[in-house]
Amino acid sequence: MGLYLYGSGGHAKVVLEIAEVLKLNIEGFVDDYAENKFLFNYPIYSSNNSYRNEEWIIAIGDNSIRKKIANKLSGTFPTLIHPSANISKRCLVNEGTVIMAGVTVNSSVIIGRHVILNTNSSIDHDCIIEDYVHVSPNVAIAGNVKVGECTHLGIGCCIIQGVSVGRNCIVGAGAVVIRDVPDGTKVVGNPSKKI
Numbered sequence: 496m497g498l499y500l501y502g503s504g505g506h507a508k509v510v511l512e513i514a515e516v517l518k519l520n521i522e523g524f525v526d527d528y529a530e531n532k533f534l535f536n537y538p539i540y541s542s543n544n545s546y547r548n549e550e551w552i553i554a555i556g557d558n559s560i561r562k563k564i565a566n567k568l569s570g571t572f573p574t575l576i577h578p579s580a581n582i583s584k585r586c587l588v589n590e591g592t593v594i595m596a597g598v599t600v601n602s603s604v605i606i607g608r609h610v611i612l613n614t615n616s617s618i619d620h621d622c623i624i625e626d627y628v629h630v631s632p633n634v635a636i637a638g639n640v641k642v643g644e645c646t647h648l649g650i651g652c653c654i655i656q657g658v659s660v661g662r663n664c665i666v667g668a669g670a671v672v673i674r675d676v677p678d679g680t681k682v683v684g685n686p687s688k689k690i
C-alpha cells in the first residue's frame with residue numbers, strides 16, 4: 496500500500512519532497528483539475544478511480560477545501576514530518592498533518608488534524624492548533640496561544656503569548672497579533688486590526 500497525495504499544485508510539490516526524503520512509497524497524485532497526466536514522473540489520477548483504504552495526504556493549501564476532502568476520503572492519514580523539523584517529544588501531532596523543513600514545535604503543544612506547519616514556522620510551548628489550520632512560512636507563535644479550526648496565519652505573522660485566534664480567521668502577512676481575534680475575522684498590520 497502506497498501514499499497518494501491529493502492535489503498536485505505548488506503545495507503538493509513541497510509535500511512530495513517530504514515524502515521522498517522520508518523514502519515513502521509514493522503512488523502518485525490525485526487531482527481532477529490537473530492539466531497533465533504526470534508531475535515529476537509521478538502519475539496524476541482521477542478521484543473517480545477505485546481507492547480502498549489507501550494512505551492519503553491532502554496536499555492542498557486552502558483550509559476549507561482540505562476539510563471538505565478529508566470528510567469524503569476513507570483510508571488512513573499519516574503525518575509527514577520533515578527530518579529537519581525540531582518537534583518536542585511532549586507534543587501531540589494528529590493525523591494528516593504536514594510539518595515542513597525547519598519548523599520548531601516546543602513542549603506541550605497540541606496540533607490538530609490536517610494542519611499545515613509551513614517552512615520555518617515556530618510554535619512555542621502549550622499552544623493548541625486546531626484542525627485544518629495553515630501556519631504559513633516564518634510565522635512565530637508564542638506560548639499558550641490557541642488557533643481555531645480552519646484559520647490561516649499569513650506568512651511572517653507573529654502572535655504574542657496567551658492570545659486566542661478564533662476559527663475561520665485570516666491573519667495577514669506580517670501581522671502582529673497582540674489581542675484575541677474573534678471567529679471569522681480578517682486582521683492585518685502592527686498591531687493587527689480587523690479589515
Ligand SMILES: CC(=O)SCCNC(=O)CCNC(=O)[C@H](O)C(C)(C)COP(=O)(O)OP(=O)(O)OC[C@H]1O[C@@H](n2cnc3c(N)ncnc32)[C@H](O)[C@@H]1OP(=O)(O)O
Pocket residue numbers: 613631632648649650665666667668669670681682683684690
Ligand atoms: C508557501 C506559501 O505560499 S503559503 C501562503 C502565504 N500567503 C499568505 O500568507 C497570504 C496572506 N494574505 C494577505 O496578507 C492578504 O493581503 C489578506 C488575506 C490579509 C488580505 O487580502 P484581501 O482580503 O484580498 O485584501 P486586499 O488586498 O483587498 O487589501 C485590503 C486592505 O488591507 C491592506 N492589507 C492587505 N494585506 C495586508 C497585510 N498583510 N498587511 C497590512 N495591510 C494589508 C491593503 O493594503 C488594503 O488596504 P487599503 O484598503 O487601505 O488599500
